[in-house]
Amino acid sequence: xxxxxxxxxxxxRRFLDAANATSGHxxxxxxxxxxxxxxRFAAGxxxxxxxxxxxxxADVLASLGSKGIRxxxxxASGFNNVDLEAAQREGVTVAxxxxxxxxxxxxxTIALILTLNxxxxxAYNRVREGNFALxxxxxxxxxxxxxxxxxxxxxxEIVAKILTGFGCTVLGHDLGPRPACEAIGVRYVSMExxxxxxxxxxxxxxxxxxxxxxINAESLKRMKRGMMLINTSRGGVVDTQTVIEGxxxxxxxxxxxxxxxxxxxxxxxxxxxxxxxxxxFARLLTFPNVLITGHQAFFTKEALTSIAETTIxxxxxxxxSGRAVHEISVERISRExx
Numbered sequence: 001x002x003x004x005x006x007x008x009x010x011x012x013r014r015f016l017d018a019a020n021a022t023s024g025h026x027x028x029x030x031x032x033x034x035x036x037x038x039x040r041f042a043a044g045x046x047x048x049x050x051x052x053x054x055x056x057x058a059d060v061l062a063s064l065g066s067k068g069i070r071x072x073x074x075x076a077s078g079f080n081n082v083d084l085e086a087a088q089r090e091g092v093t094v095a096x097x098x099x100x101x102x103x104x105x106x107x108x109t110i111a112l113i114l115t116l117n118x119x120x121x122x123a124y125n126r127v128r129e130g131n132f133a134l135x136x137x138x139x140x141x142x143x144x145x146x147x148x149x150x151x152x153x154x155x156x157e158i159v160a161k162i163l164t165g166f167g168c169t170v171l172g173h174d175l176g177p178r179p180a181c182e183a184i185g186v187r188y189v190s191m192e193x194x195x196x197x198x199x200x201x202x203x204x205x206x207x208x209x210x211x212x213x214x215i216n217a218e219s220l221k222r223m224k225r226g227m228m229l230i231n232t233s234r235g236g237v238v239d240t241q242t243v244i245e246g247x248x249x250x251x252x253x254x255x256x257x258x259x260x261x262x263x264x265x266x267x268x269x270x271x272x273x274x275x276x277x278x279x280x281f282a283r284l285l286t287f288p289n290v291l292i293t294g295h296q297a298f299f300t301k302e303a304l305t306s307i308a309e310t311t312i313x314x315x316x317x318x319x320x321s322g323r324a325v326h327e328i329s330v331e332r333i334s335r336e337x338x
Contacts, residue, residue: 001320003073004027004045005052006034009268011304012075014047015194019308023316033264039063047071047315052078052167052295053264056094060088065090070316073311078234081206086328095314095324099154101303106158108297109232112256116228116291117142143167148198150174150191150214151183158294159202160186171198173204195222200230207234215239220246226253231337232297235261247287255290268295305315 005016008029016027029047032038034054040063042048048069050056056072061083064072074086074096087094115121118139126132132318146169149156157180160170170186172178177188191214201223205211215238217228229252231238240261246252260266262278264265276282284290298307 001315002028002045003049003315004042006032006041007051007268012051012308014130015304015308019305019312023312023317024144025312025315029216030114032047034060035058037062039067041137042069043067045069047073047318049073049075049311049315050081051268052076053267054081055329056082056087058083061086061090061092065092070314071095071324073314073324075307075311076285077328078206079328080234081162082328084328088330093318093324094328095318096324096328097307097310098312100298100310101300102124102154102158103302104300105204105232106162107260107295108293109155109230110160110162110231111203112258112291112293113142113202113228113231116256116289118252121291127259140198145199146171146256147199148173148192148201149186150196150201150203151179152186153204155232156204157181157184157206159204160184174258180228182300192222194223195219197226198230200260202230203233203237205233205237207316213239214244215243217242217245220251227251228254228256230256232258235259235263240284242284244280247290253289255284255287257284257291259295260295265297314334314335 003025003246005012005027008031013029013241020027030041033137034050034056036059039060042064046068048064050072059300064187071127072082072092072094078097082094084094090266118136123137148171150173151158152174153174157178160181161184163170164184172181172186172188173191173194220242231304243252243255244296247255260281266276266278268279284292310326314326318324
């Protein structure tokens with residue numbers, strides 16, 4: 001099957017080529033993001049393979065459909081960038097990678113918590129400059145702290161296991177309790193109780209209409225003063241401007257982000273020699289208690305191998321049977337959320 005691969009970095013090529021070694025698909029790589037303008041590169045292909053910041057809206061799907069594209073294979077679990085209703089109208093199947101390495105994202109979450117708390121990133125820079133003073137590096141024991149996990153799927157469950165190992169009390173919030181989390185001591189509470197009780201809150205929920213700006217002005221009013229907020233899910237779960245106000249008034253004592261609402265024009269690119277025109281993002285970088293990574297929580301060898309293998313499996317299954325292994329549709333998502 002001929003597949004046009006968008007947002008393709010060198011590491012994408014390496015892992016996809018390895019996964020495709022015995023499948024024989026023709027993979028045409030493009031480093032540009034998929035958009036209405038760049039959809040022309042898909043001409044002659046039968047499928048496209050896209051990532052989290054590619055545009056798969058109604059206009060793009062109409063353009064793809066007119067070129068004979070019948071499969072959109074996502075190299076990610078999230079699908080908030082895909083118009084599923086438009087895909088259905090165009091007769092385009094959408095498939096995703098429902099799970100790759102939940103350990104990768106969970107461990108990165110813990111890395112953000114530990115780094116922000118013990119300020120190892122700042123200590124590293126100080127020592128390299130010959131500054132061994134400890135003032136400004138004061139942290140706290142994780143043992144005994146209360147941590148809230150919003151979204152207790154596979155990633156949230158692993159985060160909970162790690163945090164219980166640190167001696168934390170873990171509260172969970174989700175559409176329903178998961179027995180695996182309850183078995184390790186997670187107590188499920190309302191969002192209101194979680195916000196008001198937790199020293200640390202970490203977000204692991206998908207971006208849906210219900211979770212868009214889940215962290216907003218009303219949320220901040222309920223939070224413990226000086227709490228730590230971590231987001232490794234999707235940028236739109238957090239109202240960034242409101243969070244900046246929370247940083248300014250001290251409600252948020254530490255902020256760790258691996259995702260950002262307007263990341264599409266920033267992340268996965270080297271902009272070190274360019275001016276960053278996003279004033280909100282620039283404002284975040286002025287706070288010493290903010291740590292931002294560029295959507296790298298998934299970025300481990302194990303995760304990239306799993307993503308590539310599942311993506312190729314989706315493509316192969318669609319070619320041979322007309323059905324991908326991990327299809328998503330409006331109907332399927334509605335059933336899963338009921």
